[in-house]
Amino acid sequence: MIEIINLWKSFNGHQVLKNLNLTINKGETMVIIGCSGCGKSVLLKHIVGLLRPDLGQVFIDNQDTARLGEKEFNRLRLKIGMLFQGAALFDSLSVGENVGFILREHTDLDGLTIAKRVRESLELMGLKGIEQLMPSELSGGMKKRVGLARAICARPDIILYDEPTTGIDPVRADAINTLIRRLHDKLEVTSIAVTHDMVSAYKIADRISMLYQGRIVESGTPKQIKSSANAVVKQFISGAAQGPITD
Amino acid sequence: MKKYFDRLGERFLAFLYYAGGIALLGARSIKGIFTSPLKRRQIVAQMNKIGIDSFSIVFLCSLFTGIVLVFNSAYELQKLGAKEFIAPLVALSMCRELGPVFTALIIAGRAGASISAELGTMKVTEQIDALETMATNPVNYLAVPRLIALLVMLPILTIYADFIGILGGYVVAVWKLAIPSSMYIRSTFDALILKDVFSGLLKSIIFGGIICTVSCYQGINAEGGAEGVGKATTLAVVVSFILIISADCLFTAFFYFV
Numbered sequence: 001m002i003e004i005i006n007l008w009k010s011f012n013g014h015q016v017l018k019n020l021n022l023t024i025n026k027g028e029t030m031v032i033i034g035c036s037g038c039g040k041s042v043l044l045k046h047i048v049g050l051l052r053p054d055l056g057q058v059f060i061d062n063q064d065t066a067r068l069g070e071k072e073f074n075r076l077r078l079k080i081g082m083l084f085q086g087a088a089l090f091d092s093l094s095v096g097e098n099v100g101f102i103l104r105e106h107t108d109l110d111g112l113t114i115a116k117r118v119r120e121s122l123e124l125m126g127l128k129g130i131e132q133l134m135p136s137e138l139s140g141g142m143k144k145r146v147g148l149a150r151a152i153c154a155r156p157d158i159i160l161y162d163e164p165t166t167g168i169d170p171v172r173a174d175a176i177n178t179l180i181r182r183l184h185d186k187l188e189v190t191s192i193a194v195t196h197d198m199v200s201a202y203k204i205a206d207r208i209s210m211l212y213q214g215r216i217v218e219s220g221t222p223k224q225i226k227s228s229a230n231a232v233v234k235q236f237i238s239g240a241a242q243g244p245i246t247d
Numbered sequence: 248m249k250k251y252f253d254r255l256g257e258r259f260l261a262f263l264y265y266a267g268g269i270a271l272l273g274a275r276s277i278k279g280i281f282t283s284p285l286k287r288r289q290i291v292a293q294m295n296k297i298g299i300d301s302f303s304i305v306f307l308c309s310l311f312t313g314i315v316l317v318f319n320s321a322y323e324l325q326k327l328g329a330k331e332f333i334a335p336l337v338a339l340s341m342c343r344e345l346g347p348v349f350t351a352l353i354i355a356g357r358a359g360a361s362i363s364a365e366l367g368t369m370k371v372t373e374q375i376d377a378l379e380t381m382a383t384n385p386v387n388y389l390a391v392p393r394l395i396a397l398l399v400m401l402p403i404l405t406i407y408a409d410f411i412g413i414l415g416g417y418v419v420a421v422w423k424l425a426i427p428s429s430m431y432i433r434s435t436f437d438a439l440i441l442k443d444v445f446s447g448l449l450k451s452i453i454f455g456g457i458i459c460t461v462s463c464y465q466g467i468n469a470e471g472g473a474e475g476v477g478k479a480t481t482l483a484v485v486v487s488f489i490l491i492i493s494a495d496c497l498f499t500a501f502f503y504f505v
Contacts, residue, residue, distance in 0.1 A: 045376075048379075048380045049379075050376050050379055050380065070384075074382035075382070077379075077380060077381070077382040078382050080380065082377070082380045084373045084376065084377055085373070086372055086373060088372060088373040088374050088376065088377040089374075089377075090369075090374055090377070091368070091369070091372075091374070101381060101383075102381045102382070105381065105382075105383055106381075106382060106383075
């Protein structure tokens with residue numbers, strides 16, 4: 001379980017997160033929606049420890065991440081996989097080396113076992129025989145899938161998705177959504193995705209939370225969100241220019 | 248007036264933050280050499296990229312430096328009938344000063360810029376964040392192999408530059424100024440003592456540390472897309488140049504008295 005309590009974060013005097021509270025239950029897929037620049041990625045970075053809170057706490061499996069030292073946090077990070085918005089594949093490494101990176105760096109597995117795990121992870125993404133390719137030879141959609149293969153290669157308990165469908169066409173986006181759903185069902189992981197793509201949110205979410213002005217203004221199942229009476233949520237999901245969302 | 252002092256204070260704090268950041272990265276990288284598992288493949292790749300690929304440019308610059316040094320010193324020394332001092336002048340200048348400093352400046356421009364641009368691109372495309380999320384310390388993974396490569400390759404390149412510079416001087420002195428070959432070689436060896444070569448090598452190790460730390464710091468802290476990477480690369484080269492020249496001044500004074 002992931003529990004975020006009274007989280008505050010500011011950058012150069014600009015308050016991004018204000019007293020944010022959120023609980024993500026074990027095994028569920030939580031989608032956080034919100035406008036561009038509202039702090040969705042900042043929230044994800046707090047969960048994985050790329051950012052530290054100004055105030056507040058982030059608990060992962062009942063461990064307060066703010067109290068963990070580098071080594072302990074790294075142990076915890078091995079249970080978390082993350083898909084970055086631009087996939088963030090290492091340019092200097094091949095696809096196979098990218099996917100198997102975490103196993104090579106943090107396990108004693110031999111080369112053959114790692115190669116097998118890499119192949120399995122890529123096959124789960126519908127990719128075969130591309131281990132030798134370099135990231136520069138891949139299309140945007142393939143990069144995302146390789147990024148996803150890298151995120152799941154160490155069999156994490158938690159997967160974080162930062163804008164999983166941004167920058168790819170609707171057909172490929174739907175394929176990514178299906179993959180995320182399939183991973184959730186097959187690996188039984190806890191997933192957190194941040195997106196402003198409502199099609200994606202409805203397809204993959206068990207629950208959706210709306211982030212607005214630094215705090216969660218509404219949480220519920222996709223059905224509850226669709227019928228929400230909250231003016232901010234209504235405007236966001238309908239994509240209307242007129243309404244309370246002005247910034 | 249208050250505004251002026253406020254701005255002055257802000258700049259001073261920014262400078263302290265910057266200098267502190269570089270010092271901290273340097274300290275972490277040195278610690279990383281002894282505490283993190285060494286990545287041989289990456290170290291060899293960096294040695295190749297930073298060192299082996301730089302031999303040709305170091306060759307050209309050192310050769311021409313040696314030649315120019317002979318012409319310029321001969322211009323005045325010939326008038327005094329002191330041509331025999333050309334060889335010691337070239338040897339000492341190359342080993343104590345020009346070899347280490349020119350090589351460091353070449354590597355700062357070539358490899359330092361490349362390190363900063365590569366790491367900067369990794370930063371703005373979230374590859375460094377990805378490293379951290381995979382429980383991998385970016386300093387140990389990125390800076391340590393580059394630091395080891397520079398600490399090994401810069402002294403080697405410096406010795407090479409010293410040799411080529413002296414060789415360039417020899418060619419001109421023997422063929423154009425009619426200084427006997429045996430006299431030039433003997434004067435060179437008579438003039439050089441071990442301390443001259445070692446002081447140059449010690450300088451090159453310090454310069455290697457400066458280039459790596461500054462370039463890695465600029466790269467790892469790059470922000471704002473392509474423009475940010477460009478800015479980081481420029482700053483890496485400029486700051487490295489300034490620090491190399493300053494450190495050289497300090498060490499030259501130190502070795503003069505020691």
